[in-house]
Amino acid sequence: MTTLLYTHPACLEHDTGFGHPECPARLTAILNVLKTTPFAALEWRDAPQATDEQLTRIHTLAHVERLFARIPRHGHYAIDGDTVISPQSGEAALRSAGAVCAAVEAILNGEANNAFCAIRPPGHHAESHQAMGFCLFNNAAIGAAHARQIGGLERVAVIDFDVHHGNGTQAAFEHDPGYLYISTHQAHIYPGTGRRDERGVGNIVNIPLMANSGAAELRQVWQQDIEPALRQFQPQLILISAGFDAHYLDPLAGLNFSEDDYAWLTRHILAVAQDCCEGRVVSMLEGGYNLPALAASVAAHVKALMEIHRAAQRSLIKDILERQKAKRNA
Amino acid sequence: MYEFLHYQVRDAMTADPIAISPHTKLREVEALFEAHDFNGVPVVDDQWHLHGILTKFDLLKAFCFDAHALIPHYDEIMEQTAETVMTRTPVSVEPQLPLSRLLQKLIEMRTKSLPVVENGRLVGIIAREDVLKALRRAAIQHEIPAHEELRP
Numbered sequence: 201m202t203t204l205l206y207t208h209p210a211c212l213e214h215d216t217g218f219g220h221p222e223c224p225a226r227l228t229a230i231l232n233v234l235k236t237t238p239f240a241a242l243e244w245r246d247a248p249q250a251t252d253e254q255l256t257r258i259h260t261l262a263h264v265e266r267l268f269a270r271i272p273r274h275g276h277y278a279i280d281g282d283t284v285i286s287p288q289s290g291e292a293a294l295r296s297a298g299a300v301c302a303a304v305e306a307i308l309n310g311e312a313n314n315a316f317c318a319i320r321p322p323g324h325h326a327e328s329h330q331a332m333g334f335c336l337f338n339n340a341a342i343g344a345a346h347a348r349q350i351g352g353l354e355r356v357a358v359i360d361f362d363v364h365h366g367n368g369t370q371a372a373f374e375h376d377p378g379y380l381y382i383s384t385h386q387a388h389i390y391p392g393t394g395r396r397d398e399r400g401v402g403n404i405v406n407i408p409l410m411a412n413s414g415a416a417e418l419r420q421v422w423q424q425d426i427e428p429a430l431r432q433f434q435p436q437l438i439l440i441s442a443g444f445d446a447h448y449l450d451p452l453a454g455l456n457f458s459e460d461d462y463a464w465l466t467r468h469i470l471a472v473a474q475d476c477c478e479g480r481v482v483s484m485l486e487g488g489y490n491l492p493a494l495a496a497s498v499a500a501h502v503k504a505l506m507e508i509h510r511a512a513q514r515s516l517i518k519d520i521l522e523r524q525k526a527k528r529n530a
Numbered sequence: 531m532y533e534f535l536h537y538q539v540r541d542a543m544t545a546d547p548i549a550i551s552p553h554t555k556l557r558e559v560e561a562l563f564e565a566h567d568f569n570g571v572p573v574v575d576d577q578w579h580l581h582g583i584l585t586k587f588d589l590l591k592a593f594c595f596d597a598h599a600l601i602p603h604y605d606e607i608m609e610q611t612a613e614t615v616m617t618r619t620p621v622s623v624e625p626q627l628p629l630s631r632l633l634q635k636l637i638e639m640r641t642k643s644l645p646v647v648e649n650g651r652l653v654g655i656i657a658r659e660d661v662l663k664a665l666r667r668a669a670i671q672h673e674i675p676a677h678e679e680l681r682p
Contacts (some may be wrong), residue, residue, distance in 0.1 A: 218532070219532030219533050219536070220532050221532060221535050411634070411638070449626065449627070449628065450628070451535040451536070451628035451629075451630045451631065452535065452630070454631060454634050489535065490628065
């Protein structure tokens with residue numbers, strides 16, 4: 201089984217205006233890397249559009265309708281100082297949320313162990329009733345709710361390593377113990393939420409990091425906070441809000457993660473997934489605004505997602521060889 | 531302001547800056563400070579490897595009361611070399627560091643300028659004035675006003 205890659209050309213058509221950091225070139229940079237030989241084993245799939253039913257498990261119908269009413273026929277419309285939409289933004293947002301729902305279904309069907317959704321607009325700031333922070337629909341929360349509904353899952357975890365706190369995802373989950381939300385983010389930057397004492401019904405784990413935190417702090421909080429919380433929760437599916445703006449070259453924040461740190465974190469999440477839920481992981485793009493750093497970080501992340509299969513195959517082959525050997529000896 | 535996010539240190543720094551050797555006399559350093567509006571000057575060897583930075587504070591530091599003399603001797607101190615008072619292992623930045631991060635760093639460290647180093651060699655100096663100029667340049671770029679739908 202390979203890793204699935206969900207994306208759609210419409211995600212490249214969501215135009216945020218001249219010079220905006222959340223730009224189509226982000227996705228182009230990512231897809232160009234994922235088209236190279238080391239990623240030949242990825243199975244590419246077109247993202248479908250999310251349905252109203254999928255969206256309204258998280259968002260109010262009023263939010264969905266207002267968003268579509270605001271989409272301009274030409275040019276741009278600024279929802280707030282950060283969040284700009286254009287004629288194709290509606291379809292891009294539907295494909296992004298739809299990608300995560302389709303990936304969740306495929307993984308729960310056993311079509312693959314894990315999937316990466318190369319999508320934009322991102323989602324984790326979007327709240328039930330409003331778009332904000334470059335985000336229109338909350339892709340992670342919509343995917344998690346879809347897994348609960350169609351898979352009948354009781355426990356779904358979202359790990360969010362974007363440098364900003366996922367206020368929208370937290371708000372969607374904080375009253376429901378069937379969800380676990382774990383977020384690492386830089387303290388005191390946008391959107392201002394994500395303090396350690398915001399704990400929901402014991403199902404929210406916020407890990408604010410001070411500016412300039414890097415590899416050492418990441419490893420420390422993995423051991424102290426993330427892994428224990430995950431293992432205690434015993435998720436049946438893990439979603440990853442994979443933002444890569446904690447990279448040391450990212451212009452929007454001040455943490456110092458590297459590509460190697462993203463690979464390390466991904467492998468450790470997969471190891472827990474292997475123990476708790478047969479390796480079922482759906483990851484999706486959130487932020488990341490330095491294009492070379494973003495492409496390299498996504499490459500490291502997806503490579504780690506793909507490697508788990510090779511490791512599993514190797515151990516399977518080893519098993520078979522050993523059984524044959526035992527048979528011969530008998 | 532989006533444009534500012536694309537700027538790197540290399541876009542705003544003073545390239546090929548004036549630098550001194552570890553053996554430069556403090557008298558010459560003071561003359562340099564008199565002639566130019568520097569806050570500090572990088573200290574390099576023949577290969578332009580960065581050895582330290584000598585700021586006006588470092589120069590003043592040479593005159594602090596210490597065990598050597600009851601009162602500092604001006605001429606004697608000015609004969610000392612840069613390496614005796616410079617800040618060793620100075621904080622430096624890479625040319626590809628986003629300018630937004632450099633700004634943060636200047637504020638956190640309350641410093642006025644930082645040396646820019648690439649492959650161990652000094653390639654520039656970046657100061658508060660350079661960042662202000664870059665911010666001004668970025669603000670001139672096109673921005674989308676809130677709640678404005680552009681006509682076809």
